[in-house]
Amino acid sequence: MTHVVGRDHGLELLRQMLRIRRFEEKCAELYSGGKIRGFLHLYIGEEAVAVGAIPCFTSEDAIVGTYREHGHAIIRGTPMGPLMAELYGKANGCARGRGGSMHFFDAARRFYGGLAIVGGGLPVAVGLALADHMQQRRRVTACIFGDGAVAEGEFHESLNLAALWKLPVLFLCENNLYAMGTALGRHQSQTDIARKADAYAIPAEAVNGMDVLAVESATRKAVDFVRAGHGPYLLEYRTYRFRAHSMYDAELYRTKDEVAQWKQRDPIALFQQQLRDEGFFTDADLDNMETAIATEIAEAVSCAEMGPWEPLEDLTKDVYTPAKPAG
Amino acid sequence: MAKITYREAVRAGLREALQNNPRVFLMGEDVGKYGGTYACSKGLLDEFGPERIRDTPLSESTFVGAGIGAALGGMRPIVEVMTVNFSLLALDQIVNNAATIRHMSGGQFSIPLIVRMATGAGRQVAAQHSHSLEGWYAHIPGITVLAPATVTDARGMLLAALQEPDPVFIFEHAYLYPLEGELDESGLPVDLTLAAIRRAGTDISLITFGGSLWKALEAADQLAHEGISAEVVDLRILRPLDISTVLTSVRKTHRAVVIDEGWRTGSFAAEVSAQIMEGAFYDLDGPVGRVCSVEVPIPYPKHLEDAALPQPEKILQAVHSLMGR
Ligand SMILES: Cc1ncc(C[n+]2csc(CCOP(=O)(O)OP(=O)(O)O)c2C)c(N)n1
Ligand SMILES: [Mg+2]
Numbered sequence: 001m002t003h004v005v006g007r008d009h010g011l012e013l014l015r016q017m018l019r020i021r022r023f024e025e026k027c028a029e030l031y032s033g034g035k036i037r038g039f040l041h042l043y044i045g046e047e048a049v050a051v052g053a054i055p056c057f058t059s060e061d062a063i064v065g066t067y068r069e070h071g072h073a074i075i076r077g078t079p080m081g082p083l084m085a086e087l088y089g090k091a092n093g094c095a096r097g098r099g100g101s102m103h104f105f106d107a108a109r110r111f112y113g114g115l116a117i118v119g120g121g122l123p124v125a126v127g128l129a130l131a132d133h134m135q136q137r138r139r140v141t142a143c144i145f146g147d148g149a150v151a152e153g154e155f156h157e158s159l160n161l162a163a164l165w166k167l168p169v170l171f172l173c174e175n176n177l178y179a180m181g182t183a184l185g186r187h188q189s190q191t192d193i194a195r196k197a198d199a200y201a202i203p204a205e206a207v208n209g210m211d212v213l214a215v216e217s218a219t220r221k222a223v224d225f226v227r228a229g230h231g232p233y234l235l236e237y238r239t240y241r242f243r244a245h246s247m248y249d250a251e252l253y254r255t256k257d258e259v260a261q262w263k264q265r266d267p268i269a270l271f272q273q274q275l276r277d278e279g280f281f282t283d284a285d286l287d288n289m290e291t292a293i294a295t296e297i298a299e300a301v302s303c304a305e306m307g308p309w310e311p312l313e314d315l316t317k318d319v320y321t322p323a324k325p326a327g
Numbered sequence: 328m329a330k331i332t333y334r335e336a337v338r339a340g341l342r343e344a345l346q347n348n349p350r351v352f353l354m355g356e357d358v359g360k361y362g363g364t365y366a367c368s369k370g371l372l373d374e375f376g377p378e379r380i381r382d383t384p385l386s387e388s389t390f391v392g393a394g395i396g397a398a399l400g401g402m403r404p405i406v407e408v409m410t411v412n413f414s415l416l417a418l419d420q421i422v423n424n425a426a427t428i429r430h431m432s433g434g435q436f437s438i439p440l441i442v443r444m445a446t447g448a449g450r451q452v453a454a455q456h457s458h459s460l461e462g463w464y465a466h467i468p469g470i471t472v473l474a475p476a477t478v479t480d481a482r483g484m485l486l487a488a489l490q491e492p493d494p495v496f497i498f499e500h501a502y503l504y505p506l507e508g509e510l511d512e513s514g515l516p517v518d519l520t521l522a523a524i525r526r527a528g529t530d531i532s533l534i535t536f537g538g539s540l541w542k543a544l545e546a547a548d549q550l551a552h553e554g555i556s557a558e559v560v561d562l563r564i565l566r567p568l569d570i571s572t573v574l575t576s577v578r579k580t581h582r583a584v585v586i587d588e589g590w591r592t593g594s595f596a597a598e599v600s601a602q603i604m605e606g607a608f609y610d611l612d613g614p615v616g617r618v619c620s621v622e623v624p625i626p627y628p629k630h631l632e633d634a635a636l637p638q639p640e641k642i643l644q645a646v647h648s649l650m651g652r
Contacts, residue, residue: 062400096433105432112399112436117423123389124424127396127404134352134378134402141396154419157389164384318434319468321492 004213007280013212014275015289017047017268020071022293023080026301027070027087027101031247035304036087039116040101043071045242048267049174050075052215053237054142056223059109062141064125066174067102067116068241072144078106080296081303090307096318097310118179119152121145122171126158129169129232140226141169148179150196151187159200159232166231170222171202173234174209176241181253197234209239210267240265329512334504336478337367337443340485341405345375348403348489354381354390355407364409365445365504391417391442395424395494398440403489408444411498412458425494426469437492441485445501446474447538447588448636454624457632459588461498461537462595465565471495471519472565476540478508480563483517491519500538519564522572528558531646532576534599535586536562539637543586546642555646565595573599574606584616584645586637591619616645 004010024044030036043050050071057063065072073083078094086093087101095105095114103114112128115121125143132139149155150173162169173193177184184191197204203225207218215237222233240262244251251259275281331339344351353368359382362369372380383390387408394406408414414421421442428436448457465472471491475481481499488495525540526547533543540561547557558576562568577583583603587596600615618637625635 093433095431095435098433099431103431105428105435107432107435113428113432115424117419120392120419120423123392123420124396124399126389127393127398128400129396130393131397131400131402134397135400154388154392157384157386158392160384161386161389161393165381316468318430320471321429321434321437 004275004278004280010275010278010280011285011289013051013216014268014271014281015293016051016075017212017271018289019293019296020047020050020074021268022290022297023074023300024070026297028243028247030087030301036101037089038100038102039067040247041068041245042243043068043241045262045266046174046176046209046239047071048212048215048271049209049237049239052212053172053219056216056219057140057142060137060139062110062112062125062128062139063144064112064121064128064141065104065114065144066121066146067114068146069104069114069144070101073104073106073111073114076106076109076111078104078109078111080300084300084304085307088304088307089309090304091310092303092307119145119149119154122149122154122158125169126162126167129162129167130165133165133167138227139168140223142172143169144172144174146179147173147175147177147184147193148182148187149173150193151179159197159202159234162232163200163202166229168226168229169232170226171197171232171234173236174239175236176239178241178245178253180245181249183253194234194236202232202234204234204236206236206238209237210265210270212267212271242266328509330507331478331510332505332507333478333481333499334365334367336481336510337485337499338369338371340482341368341371342374343486344405344489345371345379350401350403351405351489352379352381352402353405353407354383354394356383356385356409358382358407363407365501367504368407387413387416388420392420392424394440394442395420395428395438398438399436403439405441405443408442410456410501411444411446411460412456414444414460421464421470422467426467429493430469438494439492440494441488441497442494443485443497443499445504446498447500447502448620448625448632449502449538451627451629451632453627457625459620461565462587462589462598464496464498465568465595465598467566469493470566473497473519474537474563474565475499476503476537476561476563479511480517482510484519484563487517487519498537502538520567520569522563522569523561524558524572524576525561526557526559528556528580530556530580531582531584531650532558532560532573532580533584533586533642534560534562534573534576536565537588539586539588542637542639543642545639546646549639549643550646555650557646562599568599568602570602570606573603577603577607578610581610581612582649583611584618584642584649586618586642588620588637590622591617592622594619613649616649618642618645
């Protein structure tokens with residue numbers, strides 16, 4: 001394990017991972033209570049990835065996420081209130097309640113989804129990077145996708161184009177070893193995802209995605225590389241989802257044992273222990289942290305509860321951009 | 328008025344767009360060194376350089392998606408997909424991203440993207456290169472679908488599309504590229520809300536768009552010799568459809584035939600026909616007729632291809648049967 005750089009930073013990383021974990025535990029509860037509907041994909045187990053990676057990008061950079069993006073949006077800085085309201089489908093949600101769990105958007109934070117077609121975000125990320133390149137902006141686009149997306153043609157097309165045109169995009173693969181119920185070895189002929197980047201002359205690295213510090217240092221280096229104008233880079237975060245794929249999944253495709261084994265590597269528990277070992281962390285710290293997070297989540301829930309439904313008159317609003325008034 | 332080919336008109340529109348706005352760029356397969364599959368972008372690489380005239384790999388999904396991303400990032404991309412047949416590989420980006428992101432994000436993002444592509448049959452290139460799918464695209468809310476049939480529209484609709492804040496798809500019938508027409512140089516912008524009356528008449532409305540316009544006009548000439556005065560309506564914009572121009576025409580003529588190179592079942596002609604029924608049922612003297620493609624993959628031999636597509640003779644037949652002649 002990498003050494004923690006300092007107490008404050010260590011506590012902050014832990015706090016951010018806990019924010020995602022507790023938020024999503026609340027989501028699962030609200031789903032059972034019928035407050036949240038539709039598809040709900042939880043990130044529990046993978047928190048070290050978002051927490052280590054996303055703060056490496058500046059507010060000018062762009063993020064393109066997946067449908068398992070609650071953690072991405074939380075760490076990007078969208079307040080929990082609009083996120084929870086979005087999960088409720090309320091008009092004060094971060095996408096007016098129109099997208100729900102899979103479609104968080106936040107223009108002010110350059111967060112471009114929340115996209116739910118596997119692989120569909122990669123070309124868009126390449127285009128965002130193209131726009132930066134053509135306008136000579138030193139920005140980086142973070143393109144997040146799962147191991148399942150690697151089997152899509154858009155993955156290969158996008159890596160090729162980004163490398164060919166030397167675009168400032170950082171490909172971030174969250175390899176949690178499953179695409180729904182299909183294990184990596186059952187959907188990839190070459191299971192070493194980082195090696196695929198080689199075929200497109202893109203430098204790549206596989207990282208322990210259960211270690212927030214490892215994620216952070218690898219991502220920081222990769223962002224620097226891309227920002228310096230050397231073209232794209234690919235990181236493969238090796239991680240694991242502790243929960244079902246979505247709320248409808250009976251998990252027939254993996255054993256309880258396997259899940260239990262991976263839970264031994266819980267990124268939050270491990271990091272907490274590490275902080276304790278380094279003398280940075282006490283039970284009192286944890287209590288304070290948990291209390292503050294519980295308050296934040298309670299406020300988010302009441303923001304969602306009190307939020308208005310979008311009026312029916314607005315059903316077709318924003319299908320097109322309204323015409324500018326003449327003159 | 329200057330005589331100019333349809334491809335020259337497209338090229339003129341592209342040049343003006345590139346000259347007028349530094350954020351405009353063109354990308355697609357063989358748009359640069361090759362000069363464009365239909366030579367629409369010939370010379371533009373030399374004039375504007377490789378940053379703005381970008382040859383792409385054969386990756387339809389990704390370069391259309393990159394157009395979406397570039398538009399989100401502040402550029403004004405014009406993406407050329409070689410033909411509608413290959414646009415099927417980009418449908419995910421078009422349907423799931425370009426058309427949805429604005430509404431699904433609660434109006435936070437606009438995607439000012441133009442995608443141009445050749446469409447249509449009639450050149451003996453067989454089933455995989457002869458699709459007419461603009462009617463499919465017109466099914467999708469969130470995008471605008473244009474089908475310029477004249478040289479003036481080929482140039483003018485492209486320029487007008489650059490004023491649109493949302494994705495615009497332009498379908499250029501491949502048969503039209505070498506054809507010459509009179510370019511209206513009045514400088515008036517094309518109004519993207521209006522269909523156009525290409526020939527005024529009183530007895531029957533021939534409603535069409537794209538490559539079929541010329542067949543309808545030929546049929547109208549023939550009908551004039553028979554003493555039947557046909558009005559020819561060029562829809563031009565399939566979405567949003569200007570149904571009021573259509574209804575005004577039908578209320579005057581009381582009869583309508585819709586001509587569409589798409590297959591008959593679920594065709595755009597079916598939509599137009601339904602809207603005429605909804606809006607002008609009591610003005611009709613008979614059922615709305617349709618001339619569409621025969622439901623078959625378009626075959627290679629000329630006699631079979633001709634038989635599969637709408638032709639002036641088939642339009643005449645439809646008119647005759649409607650008028651009881
Ligand atoms: C193109 C496409 N095919 C199928 C699906 C259905 N689907 C949703 S998530 C998923 C698995 C994706 O796995 P991965 O990319 O590894 O992401 P993870 O869910 O593991 O985070 C599938 C098959 C989809 N959304 N999009
Ligand atoms: Mg996965």
